[in-house]
Amino acid sequence: MTTPAPLLVSKPAEPLALGVDLPMVDQPAVPFIEIETLRAKEFIPAAKEALGSLIAEQGQAKVIRPVFNWAGRNSLFPLHWGLACCAIEFAAAFGARWDAERFGVVPRSSPRQCDVMIVNGTVTWKVAHKLITLYEQMPEPKWVIAMGNCATGGGPFRTAYSVVPGVDKLVPVDVYIAGCPPRPEAMLDGILELEKLIRERKE
Amino acid sequence: MSEMWINMGPQHPMTHGLWNLRVKIDGEMILDVDPEMGYLHRGIEKISEDRHYNEVITLMDRCCYVAGLAWEHLYIIASEEALHLEAPERALYLRVLCEEFQRLASHLMWYAAFVQDIGLMSPFLYGMRDRDLILDLLQSYTGARMTYEYMRVGGVRSDLPPGFTDRTRKVLDWLNARFVEYDQLCLGSDIFHKRCDGLGILKANDCVAHGVTGPMLRSAGVPRDLRRDRPYAVYDQLEFDIAHADTADVTGRYLVRMEEMRQSLRILRQVVDWLDRHPGPVMADQLPRWLGAPYAPVGNEGYLLKRHYPKGLGFSAVEEPHGEAQAYVVNEGGEHPYRVKFRSPVFANISAARQYLIGYRVADIPPIMGSVDVCVGEVDR
Amino acid sequence: MQPDDVSRVLAPALGPKLLAVEPFAGMAGRVRFERGAALELFPRVRDDLGFRHLSMVGGIDWVDHREVFYVVWSDAAHQYLLLSTDVPADNPRVETASGVWPSANWHERETWELVGIEFDNHPDLRHLLTPDGYEFRPLLRSFKLHEPEELEVKTRHV
Known part of the structure; x- marks a missing residue:
């Protein structure tokens, strides 16, 4: 049985969004977390622990923003209406x-x-x-x-x-x-x- | 009293376009309705007065965006009459080819949207997939997927590319087999029958009084089709049957449209056979230079204004996918039409909304309005 | 049905108010009538001639006067008939056809708001395509199209 490839929260030089291969712009180095191996209950403490020191060092916006952007741009929900x-x-x-x-x-x-x-x-x-x-x-x-x-x-x-x-x-x-x-x-x-x-x- | 007015629209999944259905309800029952149109009113009739005859074709595609070629055909017949011109026979067959392709594409678009409205999800994908096959064929000789600008006053813009008729026959065979599956998906589903049978009934007399035409009228047992009753182009030389049902409800309209698609396949087979056998010109000779050129130089006042074209009135009526469309073109001798007036079938079909919505429940509105096949572009113009 | 057949039925009842029945390509004819005769003419066209289906109502601005036209269809004859009447530009007013053909309702609303023709006794004469309170009549010849920047003044108030 092969282990599934881990899903990355953030890792420089690896494209996160499917199909978009832009170089990452101004991304801070975020520790690697293997989400697949964690249960949901364990995920948040693990993420806090991994990110906590970084957030204290660089500020919350700078660390959370790339994660937030990654989630947002991969789930764009357009308004369902037709004008013409x-x-x-x-x-x-x-x-x-x-x-x-x-x-x-x-x-x-x-x-x-x-x-x-x-x-x-x-x-x-x-x-x-x-x-x-x-x-x-x-x-x-x-x-x-x-x-x-x-x-x-x-x-x-x-x-x-x-x-x-x-x-x-x-x-x-x-x-x-x-x-x-x-x-x-x-x-x-x-x-x-x-x-x-x-x-x-x-x- | 728990009566109240609610708005369904202009942004609502039921509307399929920009319009607002104001509904007076008591609980779930519909007491009164008042459709509110005009959210897409672009003033096409006014802009047409400022354009050359061939430039109006651009607006026709956008007037009814699911059946652009049928509206081009409508306008072209009227303006040819107003300008006293005639197109060669091959161009007439090419126009019929366009119109029937457009009927298939429009009905498939309707199928995709309507069946999704009543809760069946996969037919949307099937409908869009098969519509794309038709659009591929149209694109191969008009160059566009939706806004074609293919017909010209006095003919059509270009002839078919090599190998087109064989490709068409393959697509027609494919579609013929798919329609069996479409019917199984819908008519074999209990959900479909529970949501459609006996809803939105509009009897023949009410249809005639309120100007309702097209599949809605034919589903009420009146086999009226301008292609047969008042043949234009070359429809009098083609064999086909008029699809009609007698239930006058949503299911009847579904059956009529499905049968119309099969009849369109039948017409298309005859047309491509004819086109294979009869090569020839697709544009009339002896056109005035400004009209014959595909793109007349607009700013060249010198030779545009020195014409004395006989005045004329042109009227045409075409069996568009939604019903009976009419155009009235007034030519006062200038290079622009003096007045263009269009009659949209959906305009009349929606105006009768009181007749087929009152007395049903709010949840019945999406299937009923879906069966009307609303295209707001041609209602508001 | 030919123009003569139409005038044979209509002429006795309308007399001089029926101005002419002209031939029109692809139609049974073009009936020109005095606008005062509308209420006598419409029921006769529907019941005596059998044109039970009103397809469209429209208006044309001829600058010195305006024209209102009606297109009707007969299922028996498989033909259209054009009815047309002139109204003066300073008092553009004609009787509604919606009592005879209910389908005229929306077409007359549209003609009223775009060409500015008043329909007497219309049950529901309000704006249909343009916003409520829109005071211009766009299909009149005096209404000119402009580049958007100048036009905003005309449209923005709604």
Whole structure:
């Protein structure tokens, strides 16, 4: 019987997120913990013991933050809503061919369970205040992806009387995805871009 | 009194798009409903007045994003009538090919979303997988997955790539076998019948009074289909049956759409056989230069304004996957249409929501609205 | 059904209020009528001619006047018929068709808010596509499209 490979909490020079091979940025040296060999009850004391001296030395934010970022970027829960055409490609990305869930991306219907809002379509002035409400209902930390040309800058409807020329007029946007609509690959690429941003997140 | 109004939408898993269903409830019973639309109103009719005839095609794809080619077809027929132009026969067959592919893709998208609404999870994956096969075929000759801009006033943009018809036949055979499995998954499931049978009943008379068309009308026992009743393009030369049921409920609409997909396969086989045998031009000769060019230079006022095109009115009606779509194009002689008016089938189908929702329970709303197949893009335009 | 058949049924009842029945490609005809005759015309089109299905209602702004058109369908004849009437621009008002064809309800709401045509006795004339309180009529020719920066003034207030 082979022993399973240990899951790392943090270890420099080893990629943690599946598929993202960025060099680790400004990571403190954290002791190696074999989670698989620990029971849940034993995990927290062990982690405290291992991290405690480090936290005392370097400060809590610097040590916990990479762990927090690692967990956050591998379980991005986007808001489940469809604005326009891009919503169909958004749905296609969760279909059998692209399977976005392998990146930990699971759409949730309640904004209170979400940490990323994918604005997948044309935003009109009529829906603008509803979009802001949904954004404010999402718990911190939260991100916004503007998917497609309409959400980025109005797209083909830029001159229309009822269309917001870009969702960044309403909420801060972290990642823009070009395309009308973007292919599912492009949407997944945008999510990986967002993971890079989260990886470098400090405060 | 425990009556109250609740909002389902604009962000709700039931809506499949941006719209709000205000529901008046007493406990679980639905007393009244009031659909609130317009969250995706992009003013397509107004922007069209500012565009050239070929540039409006771009907006048509985005108008109904699950059936873009059917809407292109609709607009193209109307504007050809308004401009007094005719497309060659091969282009007409290519348009029928597009429209039937689009019907399959749209119904598969509906299948994926609807069946997930009633609690069956794996059909979503099956529906999306088979839809991607259709989109691959469309992509091979239009270049895009969803927004095609393939049809042109006076024909279509390009001909089929080599080997296309053989690939199509393979996909059609594959789909034909898959539809058996689809039916087993749904009709063989108790959950499906408990959540769908006898719900959302809308009888034929109410359908006609409230302007309801498409699979909803055909599920009420009225075999009305514009492809047969008022043939456009080359539908009068193709053999197919009109799918209809008589239960007028959610299950009936499911059966009608599944049968429509089988009939689409039948039409597509005839069309690809015809396309194999009849090569030819796909664009009309003698087009005005600004119209024939795929991308007319917009800023070149010099030759754009020196035309005196005869005025005309164009009307067209197309059996879109959701129902009966119409376009009315007013040509006043300029390079832009003077007025474009579209009739969306889903617009009328939702406007009758009071008729098929009142008296049921709140938990019945997702299957009933799922069976309407809402595409908000074409409702709000 | 030909334009003559349509006018043979409608002319005796409407008299001079029926202006003309013109031929129209792909349709049974285009019926031009005085706007005051709407309530007499609609039931006859539905019951006597058999056009039981109203497909759409729309409006056109011809600057000096406005036009309201109705498209109806007959299941027996498998044909469409276009009804059209002119209303003056300073008093754009016509009787509602929703008493005859219930499907006119939403189409007239849309025509009211986008083209600015008032429908008398409409049961529920409120905004459908534009937000409540939106005061512009976008499909009028006088409403020009602008770059978004100028446009925000027009739309932002809602």
